[in-house]
Amino acid sequence: MTLLDRLFENVTKHSRAIIAVLLVATILVGAGAPMIEQSSSLDQFQSDSPAAKKLNYINSNFTTGNENTTTVQVILKGDNVLSKEAMVNSLQFQQRLRDNQTINETLAEGTASTGVANVIAISAIQQQKVAELKASGAKLQQRSQQLNRTAAGLSDALNQTRALQGKYDQLNASHQSGDVDNESYRQQSAKIEAQLSQVRATATANLSAEQSATFNKSAQQARGLQAKLDGLNASYRSGDINESTYKQQAGEIQSQFGKVYKLGTQGVLADEYEKLGEQSEKLQQKRSALENGSMPTLAEQLDQLQSMNQSQIDSLTKAVLSDDGGSSGGMASQALAFMPTSYDTGSTEANATMLVIFQKQESQSSMEGQASDVLVSTQQGMKTIADEEFDHEALVFGSGIISEEINQSMADSLAIVGPLALLFVILTLIIAYRDVLDILLGILGIAFVLVWTFGFMGWAGITFNQMFIAVPVLLIGLAIDYAIHVFMRHREERETNPDEDVRGSMRVALVSVGAALTWVTATTVIGFLSNLVSPLPPIQDFGIVSSVGIVAALIIFGGLIPALKLELDGFLESRGFNRKKRAFGTGGGALGSILTVGATAARKAPLVVIVLTLLVSAAGGYGATKVDTSFSQEDFLASSPPHWTKQLPEPFKPGNYSAKQNLDFVNDNFVREDSQAQLLVEGDITRDDALEQVKRAEEQAAKKDVTLTLSNGEPQVQSPLSVMKQVAAQNETFNQTFTAADTDGDGVPDENLETVYDGLFAAAPDDAAGVIYREDGNYEALRVTISLKGGASSSAVTTQMREVADNFDGLTATATGQSIVFEIVQDDLLNTVIESLIITMVAVFAFLMLIYRITEGSATLGAVTLLPVVFSVAWILGTMYLLGMPFNVLTGMITSLTVGLGVAYSIHLSERYNVELERQGSVWEAMHVSLTGTGGALLGSAATTVGGFGVLAFAILPALQQFGIITGLTIIYAFIASVLVLPSLLVVWTRYFGPGARGSIDLKSEGAPTPSED
Incomplete structure (x- = not known):
């Protein structure tokens, strides 16, 4: 008897001690669960790439004021948002935000909000x-x-x-x-x-x-x-x-x-x-104040608009929103950024416009991150005020609203899929077990596995994020597999050996399936831990936590639950209760016939089965090369839940979701405040041709497909040069400095750039700090910001912006921004898919060959056992291609998951086949018993796992829906491969590499005996 066999045998010998120790361990480990923190930040997926470092550099050193800010975009809709009434209403809404003390405390100093109404009012005041x-x-x-x-x-x-x-x-x-x-x-x-x-x-x-x-x-x-x-x-x-x-x-x-x-x-x-x-001096002071951009207060803007008639407003609107921004100066030239990209420039009518609100935040994130509670509550307050002010005709969204919807969708998804997964498992166990006590023990074991898993997360300080919603479902589906295999094997043993008592039957069951459970656990852990090669921390954490959960499942269902079962069964039988139950699938009938289809095919044409499998797998492998990779904010934003979910009782009823719809509307019609590419220019930025190169970069960026153009056909680009031109249009002193440095009259300074930079900081320090970084008087870097088309692919953005950055000469330019960082994450995801698959395959292959060489004397059996899983990987990747399903942070783990989960089915069948081959002495009898016995357990475990993952299709998060669907298909493919393809592989192995090659096994039997009915 091996050490592993003795270990499982001790569970039955010292069942009460096992129960006591594991219950205490559950309490100690579970104490860490309350320490788990939650995060929906996409920052956690950011790898340490050069683009990410440069983006952090930009966020740390380039500012638009003394405070870090985040933006809230409000889309105002109506018959004509450029009418006097609509503009006055917009300013009144902004005033209501300031009158709300809680919201007002978060508004940025200086310019707290801006939109077309502000531009028109300020232009009128300035005129x-x-x-x-x-x-x-x-x-x-x-x-x-x-x-x-x-x-x-x-x-x-x-x-x-x-x-x-x-x-x-x-x-x-x-x-x-x-x-x-x-x-x-x-x-x-x-x-x-x-x-x-x-x-x-x-x-x-x-x-x-x-x-x-x-x-x-x-x-x-x-x-x-x-x-x-x-x-x-x-x-x-x-x-x-x-x-x-x-x-x-x-x-x-x-x-x-x-x-x-x-x-x-x-x-x-x-x-x-x-x-x-004195009068002349006062007049000069007023001129300087006007030149230096001293903005009128919101109250002054409101008074100004109210004092004007519609004709005056129309005249000014036409001038400000014309192709060149009219004669209203640099600020008015930006007004078109608040209008839809389809807006007819110069028109005095439009059905939508955008208002931008600036809020202070504690720190500035390089990517979309989790908003503070203050931002969440204040942005929800803004939405409430907007609904009241505009009669629900306004769309409001910002980082707080998006963060709250992501968190809400996480909670709603858990509230829906958790009970559904548990319900499905219970229904499956009712069918498979047909015994209340066994069902309750299974549920108790699942609860203990979850306690161990989340307790470990708390003690390890691992943050709960969007990905971890899949963990409970994953463990519910997998953990119950252990119980099914142990319980079904226990039932088989009691049925086969009626004289054996509960303890003896459990000893045989644990010893016979213990090795398989251990090898399954090891291979599954290898599959999950292969994700440690990923540069993305959440995927690494997911692999670690899932591995701990699988080990916990082995401990609970290989130790605690069997010990509890034999104690309870023994207690009940001692009082006259019959605890003998038939194992699922062993009673013959239609189910038994279905399960033995693979044995029949293996007996008649094993090579045909293998060839057909190879052809289908090759097609799947081709499709695998066409699967896209995706990582974007939209992956984590929920659409409106199906109507049937609205009928659910509290607390299962999901909330309302609008961020994704609003985001799509902005992508299609407006400039997105967070959809930008940035060029960080470093080196000797005071050299004479520095701004000339910036100008060329602007022109090149304007020609790119991903660059957003306003309704006047001009690109939305902010650079040191564009800021200089705006300031020069308003400040005569800086205009003289700017003009003097332009020796060739092309509108670009080409000498004395340090003096030009000094003049810009003197005239407009906040604007200058947004595009030029200086430290201790030395000028270090320039920033160029390019607005992108909503929904532009990160791949195209990365390629085209890097082309722009590569054209700088003598200066170092780096293309960065959220889309580019996301593209790097996508590349990391694809690398994770490939590397984890290779590592998992190699590690599991080596592990199985070693284990089977030690235990069965044949390393080739390990390779044969793994082959169906290889086929499953090809099938699932081909299916992803056919369904148009990309690799994302969850589906990107499907390859290692397929190996880790799928190999369990093959291991159980191979182990049972070897045992029965030795007992029966005939390939066909061994195959028949294995498929009806273990095959039934496999079907039950596959059903619970598929059901557990399948309920993720009802999750609110899109990524979870895709993960549930594709993982459910993975289990189905793994089950099909194990019961249909593996029998043929085992027959070929037995004939050429196993006992059949030595002539010690009967390979000529034409059938298997029909098992008798109970």
């Missing part, structure tokens, strides 16, 4: 401000000109005063010399004084009393200085002073004249000039 600035500037210029004319008039008055004073001085000189008599002197002097008075009166006619006094003072000083200058001139002409003295004194007088003129002009108008300067 009005520009008009006001122009009017104010014209008024200031007019006042400046008026003051200058007044100052010139005052200066002329001082000149006239000096001229009249000169006449007065000449009159005095003539009077002193006697040339003018006294009467004439009085008349002429009076006339001069009258002229002087007239000059002063004219000059001060429009001046205040204080200003008049100042001017009169300056005029009086001018008269005195002129008189002094005239006297100096007379002295110089008479020779009383020399030329040097004359020039010195004349210069001093002229200097004093300058002060007098300043007092008489600017001094008089000092307050007016000061007021004019």
